[in-house]
Amino acid sequence: MSRITTIETRDLKQSCTSGGCGECQTSCQSACKTSCGIANQPCEGKTEE
Amino acid sequence: MLLLLLLCKLAKNVKIIVVLNITAEFWELTMIHTYKLNGKNFVLDVNSGGVHLVDDLAYDCIEFLRDSGAKEEPLLNEAARNAAILQLEQKDYKKSEIAEALDEIAALTEAGKLFSGDEEYVKLAAKKSQTTPQEQKNVIKALCLHVAHTCNLDCEYCFARGGTYHGKHTLMSREVGEKAIDFLIEKSGSRRNLEVDFFGGEPLMNWETVKHIVNYARNIEEQHNKNFRFTLTTNGMLVTDEVIDFCNAQMANVVLSLDGRPAVHDRFRVTPGGVGSYDVVVPKFVEFAKRRKKNYYMRGTYTHFNTDFTEDIFHMAELGFDELSMEPVVCPPGSPNALTDDDLPVLFEQYEILALEMLKREKTGSKPFNFYHYNIDLKNGPCIHKRILGCGSGSEYMAVTPTGELYPCHQFVGDKDFALGDVWNGVKNFDIIDKFKKSSLYSKPQCGDCWGKFYCSGGCAANAYHSCGDINGIYEFGCKLFKKRIECGIMLNVEKTLLAEARNEQI
Numbered sequence: 001m002s003r004i005t006t007i008e009t010r011d012l013k014q015s016c017t018s019g020g021c022g023e024c025q026t027s028c029q030s031a032c033k034t035s036c037g038i039a040n041q042p043c044e045g046k047t048e049e
Numbered sequence: 050m051l052l053l054l055l056l057c058k059l060a061k062n063v064k065i066i067v068v069l070n071i072t073a074e075f076w077e078l079t080m081i082h083t084y085k086l087n088g089k090n091f092v093l094d095v096n097s098g099g100v101h102l103v104d105d106l107a108y109d110c111i112e113f114l115r116d117s118g119a120k121e122e123p124l125l126n127e128a129a130r131n132a133a134i135l136q137l138e139q140k141d142y143k144k145s146e147i148a149e150a151l152d153e154i155a156a157l158t159e160a161g162k163l164f165s166g167d168e169e170y171v172k173l174a175a176k177k178s179q180t181t182p183q184e185q186k187n188v189i190k191a192l193c194l195h196v197a198h199t200c201n202l203d204c205e206y207c208f209a210r211g212g213t214y215h216g217k218h219t220l221m222s223r224e225v226g227e228k229a230i231d232f233l234i235e236k237s238g239s240r241r242n243l244e245v246d247f248f249g250g251e252p253l254m255n256w257e258t259v260k261h262i263v264n265y266a267r268n269i270e271e272q273h274n275k276n277f278r279f280t281l282t283t284n285g286m287l288v289t290d291e292v293i294d295f296c297n298a299q300m301a302n303v304v305l306s307l308d309g310r311p312a313v314h315d316r317f318r319v320t321p322g323g324v325g326s327y328d329v330v331v332p333k334f335v336e337f338a339k340r341r342k343k344n345y346y347m348r349g350t351y352t353h354f355n356t357d358f359t360e361d362i363f364h365m366a367e368l369g370f371d372e373l374s375m376e377p378v379v380c381p382p383g384s385p386n387a388l389t390d391d392d393l394p395v396l397f398e399q400y401e402i403l404a405l406e407m408l409k410r411e412k413t414g415s416k417p418f419n420f421y422h423y424n425i426d427l428k429n430g431p432c433i434h435k436r437i438l439g440c441g442s443g444s445e446y447m448a449v450t451p452t453g454e455l456y457p458c459h460q461f462v463g464d465k466d467f468a469l470g471d472v473w474n475g476v477k478n479f480d481i482i483d484k485f486k487k488s489s490l491y492s493k494p495q496c497g498d499c500w501g502k503f504y505c506s507g508g509c510a511a512n513a514y515h516s517c518g519d520i521n522g523i524y525e526f527g528c529k530l531f532k533k534r535i536e537c538g539i540m541l542n543v544e545k546t547l548l549a550e551a552r553n554e555q556i
């Protein structure tokens with residue numbers, strides 16, 4: 001590809017089947033806490049796809 | 050051929066799906082977000098999580114396909130390709146170059162990285178929301194323990210009003226703390242990692258109980274096959290060497306509240322007598338961070354009075370802190386502290402300044418720091434299940450008051466409409482649990498066509514409730530800032546990735 005550089009990202013479609021273990025951190029976005037948005041946390045399962 | 054496939058995909062997207070138990074209607078939607086930042090063109094394929102850096106021609110092509118293709122049947126045929134070529138030739142691109150860009154776009158569409166749909170997600174959300182009002186099997190994996198409804202500071206912007214949550218000054222007893230731990234273990238099912246957050250008011254005003262609860266949990270975690278992760282949020286006034294040592298041994302994270310420059314910090318973070326706390330807390334925090342090294346956050350709040358908040362972040366970095374977070378204040382719109390729509394352009398610029406400064410520091414190696422909202426793990430971020438579910442308040446996460454009552458989260462504490470039950474008798478108010486369980490990204494109508502949705506998960510239920518009276522609503526002002534942060538965060542991450550690759554190549 002000469003016009004588009006694709007950055008390596010987790011494929012959310014595939015994570016439908018590979019994800020869902022529920023071991024990840026809760027993600028309170030509240031300003032008065034750790035304000036962890038979903039995008040700011042890693043996957044606990046370290047699922048390989 | 051591939052392009053035809055793409056155009057078919059674009060055309061079939063207006064399918065209305067009524068989700069089980071979810072009253073709102075959603076479209077099976079392809080969604081592309083484009084933006085320019087730091088002289089580069091970014092394209093996000095929202096549903097797959099794809100991130101692309103593209104040249105000007107590909108950028109214009111993708112925007113044309115998105116804007117004209119979404120609802121138009123005629124784009125189903127080869128004429129569509131010609132239409133794209135015709136349109137883009139007017140922008141002085143060469144026909145052969147346009148054809149090349151269209152081929153690349155088509156290949157990525159075929160690979161599921163551009164113009165992908167969300168049909169599976171709609172079904173997933175429907176499945177997750179299937180629950181009956183008397184649902185007993187709710188798995189809880191995190192508790193926020195309000196160990197002290199009292200505070201030694203009196204910050205005007207605090208939503209907990211001097212730490213009391215509009216009630217009496219109270220401290221949690223050891224017995225309530227132990228019971229809360231038992232309750233969490235019992236309700237956590239097969240979940241191994243359990244989180245407990247010591248919160249207040251000021252938790253260090255009940256420090257002996259905090260230590261007791263930690264020791265109690267540590268003594269029984271192994272026999273229940275659990276792993277507790279503790280977090281402490283503190284204003285710093287009562288930090289001592291002993292607190293630092295205990296936290297370093299036991300707390301997975303500590304959150305230290307500092308608003309930045311002395312005058313900014315002391316405007317709000319004052320003792321009940323009105324004395325600023327900067328001079329007391331900063332030396333303690335410096336010592337804390339020095340001995341801790343990682344897994345802490347300096348957390349500040351910015352208001353209408355310091356819309357130049359990057360100066361406060363840089364001040365923290367000057368003090369030697371390198372894990373930083375700075376939050377927009379949330380307060381009633383009429384308050385003089387409240388951020389306004391007029392502040393937005395300045396705030397947007399601030400987030401860009403911050404990202405560019407961080408990139409500069411990364412390149413030069415001079416005092417680099419992390420900004421919490423720009424920590425975006427593109428490769429190993431959460432799965433789609435988590436992104437649909439959101440923060441988990443009222444289902445997998447609850448708050449416990451000093452007297453053992455349960456609420457959906459700390460922001461609902463004190464609001465009797467949201468009282469869930471207590472740690473002795475468990476949850477009794479299943480109507481509320483049901484509401485929170487059914488609340489997901491796909492139950493929030495305004496989030497459906499928001500490009501930020503899988504980075505945000507539908508936002509904070511409490512903010513939504515306080516701004517529009519519905520946990521399935523949105524806090525629109527917050528959304529605007531959130532999306533700007535994500536744009537900047539992705540830019541920074543992409544630039545850092547490219548930088549690392551370039552460095553590796555040099556080696």
Ligand code: SF4
Binds near residue numbers: 442457511
């Ligand atoms: S509702 Fe808001 S404050 Fe409560 S846990 Fe969720 S994100 Fe945090």
Ligand code: SF4
Binds near residue numbers: 499501523524531
């Ligand atoms: S809460 Fe706001 S930013 Fe988040 S998905 Fe909904 S509309 Fe988008």
